[in-house]
Amino acid sequence: MQALVDAIRQQGEVLPGGILKVDGLVNHQLLPHLTREMGEVFAAHFAPLNPGKIVTIEVSGIAPAIATAMVLGVPMVYARKKKPVTMKEPAFTAQSVSRTKGGVVDLFISSEFLGAGDRVVVIDDFLASGGTLRALAGMIEVSGAELLGIGCVVEKQFEDGRAKLADLNVPIHTLANIVRMSEADGIEVEAGR
Ligand SMILES: O=P(O)(O)OC[C@H]1O[C@H](OP(=O)(O)OP(=O)(O)O)[C@H](O)[C@@H]1O
Numbered sequence: 001m002q003a004l005v006d007a008i009r010q011q012g013e014v015l016p017g018g019i020l021k022v023d024g025l026v027n028h029q030l031l032p033h034l035t036r037e038m039g040e041v042f043a044a045h046f047a048p049l050n051p052g053k054i055v056t057i058e059v060s061g062i063a064p065a066i067a068t069a070m071v072l073g074v075p076m077v078y079a080r081k082k083k084p085v086t087m088k089e090p091a092f093t094a095q096s097v098s099r100t101k102g103g104v105v106d107l108f109i110s111s112e113f114l115g116a117g118d119r120v121v122v123i124d125d126f127l128a129s130g131g132t133l134r135a136l137a138g139m140i141e142v143s144g145a146e147l148l149g150i151g152c153v154v155e156k157q158f159e160d161g162r163a164k165l166a167d168l169n170v171p172i173h174t175l176a177n178i179v180r181m182s183e184a185d186g187i188e189v190e191a192g193r
Pocket residue numbers: 027057058059060061096097098099100101124125126127128129130131132133161
């Protein structure tokens with residue numbers, strides 16, 4: 001997605017600890033024209049798989065996920081990181097590591113909105129180590145739903161998440177690919193794959 005690649009070139013910053021800051025377009029501020037195009041691109045890519053639900057994780061996955069769900073005309077379900085009292089027991093749960101806040105986080109998906117018979121595409125903002133997507137895939141499997149594919153806005157190729165998720169045997173589509181980055185040399189970004 002060329003507009004996203006251009007925006008990362010203009011706004012992206014490399015922070016200590018191998019974190020790419022794209023707060024002005026993905027994490028803290030959203031640019032509607034970019035978010036809408038993300039949804040259109042993901043929807044066009046995954047429509048042939050005939051998904052019936054989009055699944056994501058709060059908080060930064062929600063925007064590209066709902067943009068995709070709106071184009072496909074299907075519900076969007078998101079994993080929460082704190083279990084609200086309204087969530088019916090038993091919920092599907094897993095743990096992942098928050099890359100931007102540090103520490104292990106618990107994830108909860110309501111069993112009211114995911115289960116056997118659901119055909120699911122997962123959309124998230126970052127594919128880095130793949131740990132978060134692994135946790136989501138586990139919850140989807142336990143629910144009895146079928147995982148059809150994974151879409152992420154930004155892939156950090158050098159963290160190898162794509163290879164680590166190969167055993168899931170589903171297509172992974174990303175919109176921008178960070179080939180390498182460092183505080184000294186900046187960001188090498190290309191179109192996703
Ligand atoms: O492939 P991984 O190494 O698991 O990294 C990717 C995850 O890390 C971020 O979550 P984080 O909790 O940092 O951020 P958020 O609250 O902004 O969604 C991002 O939103 C992905 O879900």
